[in-house]
Amino acid sequence: MxxxxxxxxxxxxxxxxxxxxxxxxxxxxxxxxxxxxxxxxxxxxxxxxxxxxxxxxxxxxxxxxxxxxxxxxxxxxxxxxxxxxxxxxxxxxxxxxxxxxxxxxxxxxxxxxxxxxxxxxxxxxxxxxxxxxxxxxxxxxxDHIEEEQVYRRRIKHFFEDILADRVSLFFRYEVAGQDFKRAGEGASRLKSSLRRLGLDPQIIRRVAIATYEAEMNLIIYTKGGRIRVRVEPQEIVVRVEDSGPGIPDVEKAMQPGYSTAPEWVRELGFGAGMGLTNIRKCASRMGLHSAVGKGTTLNIHIVVENGVTRGTEGIDSAA
Amino acid sequence: MKLKEIEKILGAEIITGAELREKNIEMACGSDLMSDVLSFMKSESLLLTGLTNLQVVRTAEMSDLAAVCFVRGKKPDREIIEMAESKNIPLMTTPLPMFESCGRLYQEGLSGCSEYKR
Amino acid sequence: MELKELIQQLNLGVRSARGHLEREVTGGYASDLLSDVLAHAQEANLWITLQVHQNIVAVASMKNLAGIVLVNGREPEQETVEKAEAENIVIMVSAMPTFELVGKLYSLGIPGMER
Structure with missing residues (x-):
């Protein structure tokens, strides 16, 4: 303060x-x-x-x-x-x-x-x-302690206070391709927002890491795209879309270590073919759809059975 | 092990976050591949790396790392330092190469990320 | 110290050039950046890395390194093994991450810099 x-x-x-x-x-x-x-x-x-x-x-x-x-x-x-x-x-x-x-x-x-x-x-x-x-x-x-507690449990109140059959929060981040300097800004802003909402730190970490990897893919391989995040009481879904070039062999792309990254990307510490493997590790469920020349959609589902505010399923146990 | 002990063992210089010298570091990892860091590193650990770009700080932010130490005398530029400051991530630099840094810290009792048991 | 001694002590898997395990190791170099290894590794260093593609063999050969250890359970690509066999470069594997493997090599007396 x-x-x-x-x-x-x-x-x-x-x-x-x-x-x-x-x-x-x-x-x-x-x-x-x-x-x-x-x-x-x-x-x-x-x-x-x-x-x-x-x-x-x-x-x-x-x-x-x-x-x-x-x-x-x-x-x-x-x-x-x-x-x-x-x-x-x-x-x-x-x-x-x-x-x-x-x-x-x-x-x-x-x-x-x-x-x-x-x-x-x-x-x-x-x-x-x-x-x-x-x-x-x-x-x-x-007052300070109370304020922090209210802050920490904000999303819980939010979900409990809204009377509806389904409550979701939506976020959207635009990502420019090849912009290495700003790479990770979307994931960073998402992470801060989830923290401010008071989500469980281990859940936030999984969402942040998966989103960051997906954002890096947009930057390395595409002309740019968008990240859409939906937060619900029991699930967080990160949807990452781009408009090309698309992945010719999705199955191969999913293999750990498989990479088409150029050397300059490797020298930056990425492009070792671990991105999608990493995302899968953080996700409860993952879907990758691609059409060459059209684009790719990646859906990352992080299911939290006992609620996004109080997850016991940390990244360690998910790994 | 405290950050200030690591500073001493590695003959390192704290670039930013000197006020966090008393911070406890549970374990360490040495890597130049950020995907590996994102995949294997535990939160609250120290990353030793030869890379100095913004993505190192981003990775530390996403993985909730405790601190980053650049090896072989590498110094990050202003932009990187500012980002680390805003995320409250201490940065330090050691003249030692990666192998020597890992060796010394391990010998002094710091655990690696796979050995560490909570 | 000879490669075969380290292989035995640290339970490393050997993936190529099995006939060259008598090679003497004088020090270690840990890096995942090829340009860094090209610039700073010393002859007869043991190279610890996460990189698995075939370019590592060219780097090891050019710097006359004692061998390469792939960490964190990484396995070399097929092309990498073929190239390593042809150039007599010993590639080893370990399930340990860099920090621990280097820590153990260091305790066995492999230095990370000239003393």
Whole structure:
């Protein structure tokens, strides 16, 4: 996800998330009657710099380390916390959006705000800047995971959501003959699309390899052609067509190692007569029809009995 | 074996994907015929090849390979490097010939694609 | 090391020139590109390749290589065998892919470069 969309996501979140979701519940509290001399221990032990003062369930005030230092510095005799605490406490309601808290931190410069319940006025927790950051990060992380999961299972939803007797997705790629530079672009775009749809990676690999080999054949031997792909819940069919020159002896062309490729193609790493053998290995079923002077049609069927989203039949077992 | 260990064993230079040095490479294969790579190589493995053309990167992309190492000091051109970058496939180059590269990696314990058992 | 020793150790099949297995192997060269072998292989190298067509014999003969091993279960074409017999080039076959076969040859002491 690009950084600017992350930022706008945070902006959305501070309106969406409530104070109650990120606040620290069960905060350390003190009572108004507690003597000031005891406060030091509590602050040190809990590693906090301030704490709400609570009478029963109700917030009576707040006392911070600054108040404590001032009491020490003035060398006053010991007294109850209620005498030194701030009584005019700025609070937040648990149901307020985070943006409200952010504004308050900016406005007052305090390190913390007690969070109270709007109806009962009882203390529910305490919120710090750290808690806000933590809460935002947590939420971003969860959203990200959820987004990926939705993404990954997109095709499953797609097939389940469309009510029809038959649902298919069609793709079509045009391939120019002899264009070695762009060879594989069709297969590459197909692979990315299938990945984005959330298909099983092993199925994608089989489709990609078979399509790539077929695309190479179009480029090496023909003036060009097209690749049509049909994705259905239980089957993927790749149909590769060209308009010539056609294969004189289809049976011979299917033999492993048989090749009519010129030397320059071999030097590029192809044309060793393994293309069709490879395609057959990836396919559940394959059909090759050719007429000399007219053209060739190759149908590659990849059947996935337990669904294209959850194939267990990987390329290894198919091999 | 990690990519960075392969880099060291082969005295190789990482051309692109240096941030993936910690990536684990399960096995390796040496070939100049892409059809064979497409047919026999397992995903997540290293391809050693003397070929430097766009089809090598395409093949690596289709087969979900972990990385490609060019042998005998071959260096790919800009276009190939850019394609590999966009597909997140690390490329490296070693001055060693294919035979020596395979020999050293095998001796250091890297498996071949047919031996490897998941 | 002699060819016949490697054939025995690595269980290689011999497809041509059976009378020439005493040939000494001084190093190895692995490549599927004929032009590369022509340019860089050394005399008495054992050539590991996937290529099966008859041009491999011409290349091996021209560079005076010790022999050719076809990997990954490849078998030579008929014309290739005939040509190899005529030129006394030993063609061997292995079910192993290049990486493993080379790895094993290397452990037997066949180097991939001059030391």
């Amino acid at each position: 690009p950084s600017d969309s992350r930022i706008s996501k945070v902006q959305e979140l501070i309106y969406e998330i409530r104070v109650g979701e990120v606040m620290k519940t069960d905060p350390v509290t003190v009572t108004p009657q507690m003597p000031m001399s005891q406060l030091r221990e509590i602050l040190r032990e809990k590693r906090i710099s301030g704490t709400p003062v609570v009478k029963g369930d109700t917030l009576a005030g707040i006392i911070s380390i600054e108040d404590f230092i001032k009491w020490l510095a003035d060398r006053e005799p010991d007294c109850p916390i209620s005498e030194k605490m701030s009584k005019d406490v700025q609070t937040l309601y648990a149901d307020e959006p985070l943006t409200q808290a952010v504004n308050k931190f900016e406005q007052y410069g305090f390190g913390r705000f007690p969070v109270i319940d709007r109806e009962s006025q009882k203390l529910r927790g305490i919120i710090t800047k750290g808690a806000i950051v933590e809460g935002l990060l947590r939420k971003l992380e969860i």
